[in-house]
Amino acid sequence: MGFFEMTKTALRTVLSRPATILYPAQAAKRTPLTRGHIVFDGSKCISCSICQRKCPAQAIVLNKEAKSWQIDRFRCVMCSSCVDTCPSKCLSMDPVYTAPASEKGVEVFTITYVKPPKPEKKEEPIQ
Amino acid sequence: MTKQIIVPFGPQHPVLPEPIHLDLVLEDEKVVDVIPTIGYIHRGFEKLVEKREFTEYVFIAERTCGICSFIHGSTYCQGIEQIMGIQVPERAEYLRVIWSEYSRLHSHLLWFGLYADSFGFENLFMNAWRIRERILDVMEQTTGGRIIQGSCKVGGVRKDISNEKLDEMAKDLDTIDREMKEMTTVFLNDDTVLHRTRNVGVLSREDAYHLGAAGPTARGSGVAIDLRMTGYGAYDRLNFHVATDSCGDCYSRHSVRAQELFTSTDLIRQAIKKIPDGPVDVKVTGAPNGEFFMRSEQPRGELVHYLKGNGTKFLVRSRIRTPTLTNIPPLVKMLQGCDLADVPVIVLSIDPCISCTER
Amino acid sequence: MKQEQTIIPIEVGRLIGSVEQFRNEGYRLAHIGCTKVGDNSFEINYSFDKDYVLQNLRITVTAETEVPSITGMYWGAFAYENEMHDLFGIPVKGINIDFKGTFIRTAIKFPFSVSVAKEEKK
Numbered sequence: 001m002g003f004f005e006m007t008k009t010a011l012r013t014v015l016s017r018p019a020t021i022l023y024p025a026q027a028a029k030r031t032p033l034t035r036g037h038i039v040f041d042g043s044k045c046i047s048c049s050i051c052q053r054k055c056p057a058q059a060i061v062l063n064k065e066a067k068s069w070q071i072d073r074f075r076c077v078m079c080s081s082c083v084d085t086c087p088s089k090c091l092s093m094d095p096v097y098t099a100p101a102s103e104k105g106v107e108v109f110t111i112t113y114v115k116p117p118k119p120e121k122k123e124e125p126i127q
Numbered sequence: 128m129t130k131q132i133i134v135p136f137g138p139q140h141p142v143l144p145e146p147i148h149l150d151l152v153l154e155d156e157k158v159v160d161v162i163p164t165i166g167y168i169h170r171g172f173e174k175l176v177e178k179r180e181f182t183e184y185v186f187i188a189e190r191t192c193g194i195c196s197f198i199h200g201s202t203y204c205q206g207i208e209q210i211m212g213i214q215v216p217e218r219a220e221y222l223r224v225i226w227s228e229y230s231r232l233h234s235h236l237l238w239f240g241l242y243a244d245s246f247g248f249e250n251l252f253m254n255a256w257r258i259r260e261r262i263l264d265v266m267e268q269t270t271g272g273r274i275i276q277g278s279c280k281v282g283g284v285r286k287d288i289s290n291e292k293l294d295e296m297a298k299d300l301d302t303i304d305r306e307m308k309e310m311t312t313v314f315l316n317d318d319t320v321l322h323r324t325r326n327v328g329v330l331s332r333e334d335a336y337h338l339g340a341a342g343p344t345a346r347g348s349g350v351a352i353d354l355r356m357t358g359y360g361a362y363d364r365l366n367f368h369v370a371t372d373s374c375g376d377c378y379s380r381h382s383v384r385a386q387e388l389f390t391s392t393d394l395i396r397q398a399i400k401k402i403p404d405g406p407v408d409v410k411v412t413g414a415p416n417g418e419f420f421m422r423s424e425q426p427r428g429e430l431v432h433y434l435k436g437n438g439t440k441f442l443v444r445s446r447i448r449t450p451t452l453t454n455i456p457p458l459v460k461m462l463q464g465c466d467l468a469d470v471p472v473i474v475l476s477i478d479p480c481i482s483c484t485e486r
Numbered sequence: 487m488k489q490e491q492t493i494i495p496i497e498v499g500r501l502i503g504s505v506e507q508f509r510n511e512g513y514r515l516a517h518i519g520c521t522k523v524g525d526n527s528f529e530i531n532y533s534f535d536k537d538y539v540l541q542n543l544r545i546t547v548t549a550e551t552e553v554p555s556i557t558g559m560y561w562g563a564f565a566y567e568n569e570m571h572d573l574f575g576i577p578v579k580g581i582n583i584d585f586k587g588t589f590i591r592t593a594i595k596f597p598f599s600v601s602v603a604k605e606e607k608k
Contacts, residue, residue, distance in 0.1 A: 005317040009309050010250055019257045029264070033271040033286070056183040079186050079277050084285070093271075162583070166590035174598065209489075338562035339515045357489050357538045420491055420517075420533065420540055431517045433531070444521045452569075453517075456562030485590075 034095040035078040040069060042112045044090035051082035051091065061106075070108040073098050129154045134467070138167050142245040142471040144194075145481035149474070153467060161462045163455055165484060172486040176445040181207060181415060181436065182281055184445065188432075191447060192483040193274050194237060195425045197230040199432075199447070199483075200279040205359060206421030206434045207281050213409060219283035220361040221402040225293075226266075226276065227360075228391040228398075232303075233262045234426035235384050235391075238478050239314065242381060245471045246323040251313060258306050265296060283408025290404075297399045300392050307392075311385040324377040328461040328473035331375055340457040341450040342428025343387070344477050347380035349373040354424035365397050377476040414440050425450060427478045449483035491540040493531075498545050501532075502554055508534045508541070509559045516540065518566035520574050522598065528574060532556070549575050557582040565589075573598045 021029065030036070049062045059075035060082065062068075076098075083091045132153045138146030146167040152160040172191060176184055189200035201223050208215060240255035263273045269288050270276040278285050288296075314320055330340070335348040345352055346369065353369040355362045370386035372379035415436030422431050428450025435444040454477045461473055496504055513534035521529045523546075530553065532543040547553060555578050557563050567578045568589040575596035587595075 003318055005313045006250060009254055009313070013254065013257070019260060029267070031268045031271075033269070034267060035271040035277070054183070056179060056186045077186065077190075077275075078272075080271075080285075081183070081186075164585075164589065166592070169590055169592065171597065336514055337560065339560070354538070359489065420489075420542070422489060422516075422540070429516070431533070433517070433519050435521060443523075446519045446521070448517045448519065452565055453562065455565050 028097065030095040032095065035080060036094050036096045037073065037078070037098045038071060038076060038082065039092050039094050040071070040109050041090040041092075042069070042109050044088050045069060045111045045113050046088050046115075047111060047113075048087060050085050050087065054081045054085050056081065067111045068108050069111055070106045072104070072106045073101075074104050131159065136470060136474075140471070142241065142475055143479070143481075144241060145479065147474075147479060147481045149462075149470075151462070151467070151470065156467050158462050158465050158467060158470065161459045163459065165455075165481065167485070168482050169485045172447070173445055176442045178441070180440045181442050182411070184442070185280055186277065188445070188447070189275055189277065189279070191486055192449075192480055194234050194480060195230065195427065195483065196274060197226050197276050197279070198423060198425045198430065200276070201227060201360075202421050202423045202430055202432045203434070203445075204279050204281050205423070206419050206432045207415055207436075209419045209421060210415040210417045210434060210436060211411070211413065213282055213411060215283050216406050216409065217361070217403050218287075218405045219407045221398050222284050222288060222407065223279065224361045224365070224398050225288075225395055225402075226270070226278065228395045229262055229266060230276075231426045232388060232391050233259055233266070235388055236262065236307075238384065238426075238475075239310070239381070242472075242475050243314075245475045246320070248319065251310070254310055258303065258310065261299070261303055265299070268292070269296075280408065282411040283406075285408070287407050293399045293402065297396055300396060304389070304392055307388050311388065314381055314385060321378065323469075323472060324381065324476075327377045327469050328465060328476060329374070329376045330457055330461050332373075334460055335375070335457060338456045338460060339453045340428075341453050342425070342478070343380050343383045344428065344454050344457055346371045346383045348375035352429065354422050354429050357422070359421075359423060361398065364401065365394055367394055377472055380476045414438055415442065427451060427480055427483075428454065447483075447486055449480065449486075451477070451480050451484045454479075455484075489538075489540070491542065493542040493544055495544045495546070498547060498551060498553060501543070501545060502556070504543055505532065505556045505559055512536060513541070515556075515560045515563060518563060518570065520570050520576065520598075522574070528576060530570070530576070547576060551576070553578050555580040555582070572596075 047064050052060045052062050057075045057077050059072045061070050080093055083093050134151045134153055136149040136151055137143055138148050148164040150162040151158050172187060175187055185200050185203060188203040189196045191199050236255050236259040240252040243251035267273050270278040270286060330348050332349045335345045335350050349371055351369050351371050367390050370383050372383050416438040418435040420431055420433050422429060431448040433446040436442045458477050513536045516535040517533040519531045523529050526548050528547055530545050534541050553576060555567055564581050564583045567581050568585045570576055571578055572587055572590040
């Protein structure tokens with residue numbers, strides 16, 4: 001049975017710094033592993049569409065003929081499945097959160113990857 | 128015969144974290160009967176299992192609930208691993224235990240905050256959440272997400288924690304322990320808290336066992352059920368005891384949770400000491416064929432994941448039974464005979480997580 | 487890991503007798519679940535637990551079979567039985583608190599018993 005059990009904690013928190021951050025005036029806390037948003041590098045994508053099949057939220061749409069890769073930022077749940085399964089490592093996770101927007105839409109990127117030509121076979125001199 | 132009035136409680140109420148509707152039948156100021164209604168947040172997760180492959184369904188199972196999300200993901204993965212006969216490496220089992228116990232700490236601290244808010248003690252509410260920030264920072268530094276971790280997969284875990292980071296986490300636990308001790312002293316000894324929670328919402332031992340109560344609701348009435356004693360994951364290699372209390376009122380339920388806070392930090396320290404080196408995942412091939420009831424211990428009680436597969440990539444059935452669904456009948460029993468002003472405190476003392484109940 | 491479980495298939499008529507036997511032996515009700523296994527056929531699982539060992543009773547019914555309620559022996563089963571009726575459409579007779587379809591309100595009645603083929607958004 002006690003009456004002033006909370007006094008010590010209350011005085012200490014009144015006299016110390018606040019535990020909250022004035023966001024968005026100050027930047028949000030983030031760590032190197034924070035899952036913020038997906039970054040796409042168009043110069044490495046080989047259009048295999050594994051990312052489209054693995055996405056659990058169906059946020060990625062790939063168009064091979066038109067060479068476009070689009071992502072719906074509001075459907076993406078930042079699970080990193082696409083980052084882990086991409087064979088050419090063109091996707092990465094950035095710690096900054098997606099910016100708020102007033103309309104839903106998709107972001108379209110162009111694929112600029114050009115397959116390097118096969119090296120010519122040199123004829124072996126026959127002995 | 129006195130007149131009966133029906134007062135609706137919820138779905139919008141300042142103390143409720145999630146929407147549930149209770150129709151309270153009152154005579155003067157005493158509650159005579161309660162009629163619960165759920166369904167405000169039904170999202171149809173169990174239907175979605177027919178459209179997503181079993182390896183992708185982990186992300187959906189995790190998002191069933193925001194407070195207890197890691198344990199949903201890891202129970203689902205363990206269920207699939209039991210059906211397919213996969214043995215997960217030891218380091219992955221210990222990592223899952225560490226993240227589960229951090230998840231339990233954060234859930235109990237969130238609940239302590241809301242509970243203090245239900246009887247108007249806002250300073251204590253904010254203090255509990257201030258401690259919780261430290262736990263969420265650790266989660267973000269090791270998995271990338273504060274609430275939804277996304278680090279469990281079928282066959283192991285997706286990320287590793289380095290040994291230096293584990294030692295740092297063990298040192299931080301001392302500060303967390305000290306702050307939690309100050310906070311729980313207020314909950315266990317302060318006069319105002321005792322007045323609002325002693326002998327309020329009494330549930331007898333017989334009722335708790337036969338109505339199917341789970342978790343601290345049952346342990347507060349003397350029924351010692353804790354699914355961690357079955358030894359899934361790495362729990363069979365760690366020592367801990369089950370916290371119980373015998374009175375069955377709101378005070379004993381919150382004292383059980385206060386003891387569990389310190390059990391969790393102790394388990395994390397033991398796991399960090401014993402964790403071996405090695406790989407953290409195994410390759411998974413094939414599809415599940417069979418059925419299994421996987422049970423585990425969430426912060427709120429006993430969680431059951433029933434999984435059934437027929438050899439294709441899509442599961443036939445995934446049924447999630449969360450502890451709040453089975454704690455609703457004891458809640459109805461507890462509310463009969465109490466005062467109207469005690470209703471928020473009793474509803475919160477079973478720790479309702481309605482989004483888990485509805486899926 | 488010691489999670490033992492057994493599944494015993496029985497007929498609908500023997501359900502009440504077996505549940506009463508479990509009640510007398512001191513088992514607690516863990517879970518009642520329903521699975522759709524065919525066009526009009528459902529499997530209902532009753533799970534009982536004592537000392538961490540799980541025993542399951544399984545009955546196979548159609549959407550018209552009237553299943554007797556076990557709320558006489560386990561008062562808390564009304565939550566599961568009302569949910570089973572609202573989502574699958576299986577009529578359960580004699581529930582102590584019968585919500586008559588208003589426990590969970592959905593846009594389509596009995597949603598889990600139909601397969602809705604919706605166009606996947608591309």
